[in-house]
Amino acid sequence: EAQVTQNPRYLITVTGKKLTVTCSQNMNHEYMSWYRQDPGLGLRQIYYSMNVEVTDKGDVPEGYKVSRKEKRNFPLILESPSPNQTSLYFCASRLDGTPGYEQYFGPGTRLTVT
Amino acid sequence: KQEVTQIPAALSVPEGENLVLNCSFTDSAIYNLQWFRQDPGKGLTSLLLIQSSQREQTSGRLNASLDKSSGRSTLYIAASQPGDSATYLCAVHAGNNRKLIWGLGTSLAVNP
Numbered sequence: 001e002a003q004v005t006q007n008p009r010y011l012i013t014v015t016g017k018k019l020t021v022t023c024s025q026n027m028n029h030e031y032m033s034w035y036r037q038d039p040g041l042g043l044r045q046i047y048y049s050m051n052v053e054v055t056d057k058g059d060v061p062e063g064y065k066v067s068r069k070e071k072r073n074f075p076l077i078l079e080s081p082s083p084n085q086t087s088l089y090f091c092a093s094r095l096d097g098t099p100g101y102e103q104y105f106g107p108g109t110r111l112t113v114t
Numbered sequence: 115k116q117e118v119t120q121i122p123a124a125l126s127v128p129e130g131e132n133l134v135l136n137c138s139f140t141d142s143a144i145y146n147l148q149w150f151r152q153d154p155g156k157g158l159t160s161l162l163l164i165q166s167s168q169r170e171q172t173s174g175r176l177n178a179s180l181d182k183s184s185g186r187s188t189l190y191i192a193a194s195q196p197g198d199s200a201t202y203l204c205a206v207h208a209g210n211n212r213k214l215i216w217g218l219g220t221s222l223a224v225n226p
Contacts, residue, residue: 004157033213043203043216058213090157099145099207100165103214107157 002027004106006091012112013081021076021109023091029104030096032074033058034066036087037108043090049074050097081113116141116208120217127194128225135189135220137204142182145207149178149189152201152219161202162189194224 004025013019025032033048035058045058049068063085065077074093078085091106117140127133137147146165150158162171162178164187170179177190191198201221205214 040218042218043205043214045213048213092158102160102163103148103205104160105150105158108155110155 002104004091004093004104006089006106006109008109009107010110012114014114015082016080019078019081019111021078021089021091021111023074023076023106024072025074025091025093025104026072027093027095027104028071029093030071031101032068032091032093034064034074034076035090035092036060036085037090038087046076046089081111083113085111086113087111116144116206116215118204118206118215118217120202120204120220122220123218124221124223126223126225129194129196131194131224132190132192133194133222135191135202135222137187137189137217139185139187139206139208139215141208142185143208144182147178147180147187147204147206148214149176149187150203150205152203154200158203191222194222196224196226198222198224 007022030051034046035043037043044060046064047066049055089109092103094103095101119138148163149161152158164171164180175192180187201219203219205216
């Protein structure tokens with residue numbers, strides 16, 4: 001089954017404790033991205049990757065890091081989480097960087113930083 | 115700057131009604147428009163993708179239309195069911211951006 005998976009699905013952590021949210025897709029997609037979703041602000045892109053070893057900032061990259069060492073994986077790293085990073089996070093992928101393709105989303109990761 | 119607006123923010127209807135959800139965008143230079151469904155605690159599911167050259171797309175009881183010149187798209191849901199209750203989001207690919215520009219969604223409740 002074609003899918004995007006994320007882990008963990010729920011995470012409660014404390015300020016400053018480094019964490020990683022994993023994302024993996026099995027569709028051989030080149031393009032992957034991370035979003036956060038907040039009430040009243042909608043979905044905002046954090047980072048995106050056009051292909052292996054190619055990443056770029058989205059609209060709200062501050063406080064986040066990503067890496068793309070393999071095509072299928074695109075982890076999101078919070079080196080020093082803060083309460084304002086409490087949010088619902090989604091990983092997404094599509095075939096490649098051109099806009100014409102359908103975007104697939106993971107189930108989301110609910111992060112709470114206390 | 116492209117902006118996407120969805121009205122109404124929330125909608126409650128009795129089961130069986132046909133309904134229309136609206137999405138408007140400010141810049142008509144789009145590549146495509148995509149409608150998504152989001153269920154509480156779950157991810158986003160793509161419903162329909164309309165390319166800029168298309169006027170509509172259909173999938174089952176869903177029909178999405180696109181009018182680029184007026185900057186509007188509608189999602190028509192026929193014979194609504196309680197299982198249709200969810201938040202519906204629209205998003206556009208605009209210009210040379212490789213990212214989607216999102217609306218805030220319409221929260222739909224279909225009452226038995």
